[in-house]
Amino acid sequence: MTLVFQQILNGFVVGGTYALFALGFTLIFGVLHVLNLAHGAVFMWGAFVGLFTVTSLGLPLYVAFIAAMLAAGLISVLVDLVAFRPLRARGSPEFAAIISSIGVAQILMSLAQIASQTQVYRFPFGTFPIVFYNVLGLRISLQQIVIVASVVVLVALLLGILFATSFGRQIRAVAISERTAALLGISVSNIHGLTFFISGALAGAAGVIIGIAFNSVHFLMGEPYLLRGFVVIILGGLGSITGALAGGLIFGMVQTLSIAFLSSALSDAILFGMMFLILLVRPSGLFGALHRQVRVVRQ
Amino acid sequence: MTASTLSLEGVSRRFGGVLAVENVSFSVAPGEIVGLIGPNGAGKSTLVNLIAGLLRLTSGRILLGAADISTAEAPEIARAGIARTFQTVRLLKDESVLDNVAIGFHAQQKSPLLARLLALPAALAEVRATREQAFAILERFDMAGFAHVPAGALSYGHQRRVEMMRTLALRPNLILLDEPVAGMNDVEADALGRIFQGIAGEGIGILLIEHNMRFVMSLCGRINVLDSGRIIASGPPAQVRSDPAVVAAYLGA
Amino acid sequence: MIGFVSSLQPLGELVLVNACLAFSQYVVLRAGVFSLATAGFASLGAYGAAILAARHGVPMPLALVGAGLIGAVAGLVLSVPLSRLRGVYQAIATLAFVQIVLSLALYLEPVTGGAMGMNGLPRLIGGWELILVFGVIFYAMLALSRAGIGSTFDAIRQEETVAVSLGIRVVDYHRLAFALSGALGGLGGGLMALRNYSLVPEDFGFPLLIAVLTFVVLGGRVSPVGPVVGAAVLTLLPEIARPLADYRLLVNGVLMVLVIIYWPHGIVDTIRLHLRQRRHAVSQAAP
Structure with a gap:
């Protein structure tokens, strides 16, 4: 029984990091109604920037964390400029946006491959102290506590920005209707840029956390997270912030438990099977967000 | 195709708490042009979409x-003989005018799927025959010269004409026209009006949804006012013109 | 000279295999279905053909037909729930299908060999067989365009609401597109299996999905020539311009962004549209 609780605890931590990754992913869909398939590549670059800040510049981890968030945020803004803005100006459909963001993802991955010479990097030993605590018979590492704490802080920050600042009000206005927002004097393209920055910064934070937790940083690390990020945001409902949080936690639990008690190959089949079923039964996700994109039938 | 009357009996549609269409009844007989007018937001487009099979009653x-x-899906409604146009012209912009009209014959194709998949001679002959029929419609509307022009390159009035030809290709018994002369000047509108009269003369019923009062008054034998x-x-x-309720609705009293 | 030609042959074969996979992606995109399932169909077809030919001694042509059938059935089954979805939802659901197939291929070790895959497969397909299969598929794609199915697909893709108002049963056509995509994907996978000596599940993951999508985006998704051109350009480019080979990913990415922004119809269809407009300009000037 302790084993189950231990796995649930681990799943909670894993789920938190997935939620962090997926929040930025879903935020862009919620505001701009496009899928940003370069999100995984932005996340990967966040991990690299964090790593190089520690290894090459010798700066402490918290500085690396902030540097990674800033850098990933800026890269994400660049993704917007290159992949999405030219299409928006033309009023292109979602298909084109997906293709161009895949293209930018490939460019970002290729640049990381060149910069890293296709090597797998690790954070130097001792970057993070290895300390374990025993609480009620469960093993909790300091690392896990810090991960959960930083996820909580970042989510609180995000919610604070979205719901308690004028930027947040503008973002939500643009999400509801770009035209109305523009009529209200909101600079829609600035808000898009800001949304991409926030999204990228969250991905960068997730990149550093994952890079430390799994002690590996390489140019392909974004892809599996992107794919699993889909599961998270579909579980929670495309575009929904609270949905992504809940979806991340559910994802972490299911993944950890199925790997522990079944097999890791089957775990992916279960998770993607779950997503497939949700799409068929409740395309708006478990927590219901927007409902669009159904075929032409009587409605 | 046997002509038959379209009848609406107590049709209502609710969106959330709002009744967009409430207990509407009227009919359109073969060869008749019936008008449906009303101020913005009166529920005219909802009504068209209810008839065309896009909205549930x-x-x-x-x-x-x-x-x-009442419950048939849109393709089956079209196959039953109800054709429609759209408030904003909707053509396949990159395709030629001829192809835009030819696609209207889709529901009449007879060759089996396998024959079409393999491009058997029978299927190819049918495609050729369809294009000839489409061309005949172009000639009738004086548009043969534009047969191979991409539809998106045409003027607005000509695009409306292509849309009209496409609906005729369906060989409908009834056509729903959703604001067909919006954005046209009187000369263009009257030209299109004569076309509608010709179509009605062939025994096809027309439900004309319009803002343009003058146009509706000149064409329709009967008018329903929705508010x-x-x-x-x-x-x-x-x-209808002298009805106090209509005057009030139109003057926004 | 002989060395040069013999180095071209495997490359040419690769172009043909990639073109078959590209057709699987092309068929759905042309019909307005945003399916990314081709990699999954290819996986099913590849394992199917390998198991039939290597384990049960089924002759090569039958093994290929089997691969196509497996894919077609998978496509048809998938189409039943997926024809209800649209746009990004359809894309994400088919992405899930690809991932499910991939993880099942890893998990079902007794059947698929798991992560080690299947090795020592007989090489049953060479240049001539490939040319023959490609010829048949290309004819089928041309037939699609000539006998009205292609223009029905085009109508659905451009204006679905118009399509239904003209009596086009969109669901049926989307099922057809899924089934054809499955058959072509399965066949493409079968071709890969029977000329590659070995198979691993990762051959049919996200990178293949992206590659196949890129072929069609670059080439075009209306004319059947498009996917062939797309597959040929992207397969040959890194080989012809050798220095580019190390930057394959970068070149792909840059091409994708440029094409979708500046030539959204793809190479072949952009040229076709351009020619048509020019012809039209000429014919208007004539009288």
Whole structure:
């Protein structure tokens, strides 16, 4: 029984990091109604920037964390400029946006491959102290506590920005209707840029956390997270912030438990099977967000 | 195709708490041009989409002849003989004018799927015959010279004409026209009006949804006035024009 | 000279295999279905053909037909729930299908060999067989365009609401597109299996999905020539311009962004549209 609780605890931590990754992913869909398939590549670059800040510049981890968030945020803004803005100006459909963001993802991955010479990097030993605590018979590492704490802080920050600042009000206005927002004097393209920055910064934070937790940083690390990020945001409902949080936690639990008690190959089949079923039964996700994109039938 | 009357019987549609269309009944007989007018937001487009099979009825029923088509999906409604145009012209912009009209014959294709998949001679012959029929329609509307022009390159008036030809390719018994002369000047509108009269003369019923009062009054034998989802007046143009309820609705009293 | 030609042959074969996979992606995109399932179909077809030919001694042509059938059935089954979805939802659901197939291929070790895959497969397909299969598929794609199915697909893709108002049963056509995509994907996978000596599940993951999508985006998704051109350009480019080979990913990415922004119809269809407009300009000037 302790084993189950231990796995649930681990799943909670894993789920938190997935939620962090997926929040930025879903935020862009919620505001701009496009899928940003370069999100995984932005996340990967966040991990690299964090790593190089520690290894090459010798700066402490918290500085690396902030540097990674800033850098990933800026890269994400660049993704917007290159992949999405030219299409928006033309009023292109979602298909084109997906293709161009895949293209930018490939460019970002290729640049990381060149910069890293296709090597797998690790954070130097001792970057993070290895300390374990025993609480009620469960093993909790300091690392896990810090991960959960930083996820909580970042989510609180995000919610604070979205719901308690004028930027947040503008973002939500643009999400509801770009035209109305523009009529209200909101600079829609600035808000898009800001949304991409926030999204990228969250991905960068997730990149550093994952890079430390799994002690590996390489140019392909974004892809599996992107794919699993889909599961998270579909579980929670495309575009929904609270949905992504809940979806991340559910994802972490299911993944950890199925790997522990079944097999890791089957775990992916279960998770993607779950997503497939949700799409068929409740395309708006478990927590219901927007409902669009159904075929032409009587409605 | 046997001509049959379209009848709406107590049709209602609710969106959330709002009744967009409430207890609407009227009919369109073969060869008749019936007008449907009303201020913005009166529920005209909702009504068209209810008939065309894009929206579900909350209550009431819609009949074509004796057949109940209230729950049929849009492709089956089209195949039953109800064609429609759209408020904003919707053409396949990159395709030629001829192809835009030819696609209207889709529902009449007879060759089996396998024959078409393998491009067997019978299927190819059918494609050729369809294109010839489409060309004949172009000639009838003086558009043969534009047959190979991409539809998106045409003027607005000509695009409207292509849309009209496409609906005729369906060989419908009834056509729903959703604001067909919006954005046209009087000369263009009258030219299109004569085309509608010709079509009605062949025994096809027309339900004309319009803003342009002058245009509706000149074409329709009967007019239904919709306001806030309800029919507030119904009858010949002269009678409707002088109806106090209509005047009030239109002057925003 | 002989060395040069013999180095071209495997490359040419690769172009043909990639073109078959590209057709699987092309068929759905042309019909307005945003399916990314081709990699999954290819996986099913590849394992199917390998198991039939290597384990049960089924002759090569039958093994290929089997691969196509497996894919077609998978496509048809998938189409039943997926024809209800649209746009990004359809894309994500088919992405899930690809991932499910991939993880099942890893998990079902007794059947698929798991992560080690299947090795020592007989090489049953060479240049001539490939040319023959490609010829048949290309004819089928041309037939699609000539006998009205292609223009029905085009109508659905451009204006679905118009399509239904003209009596086009969109669901049926989307099922057809899924089934054809499955058959072509399965066949493409079968071709890969029977000329590669070995198979691993990762051959049919996200990178293949992206590659196949890129072929069609670059080439075009209306004319059947498009996917062939797309597959040929992207397969040959890194080989012809050798220095580019190390930057394959970068070149792909840059091409994708440029094409979708500046030539959204793809190479072949952009040229076709351009020619048509020019012809039209000429014919208007004539009288």
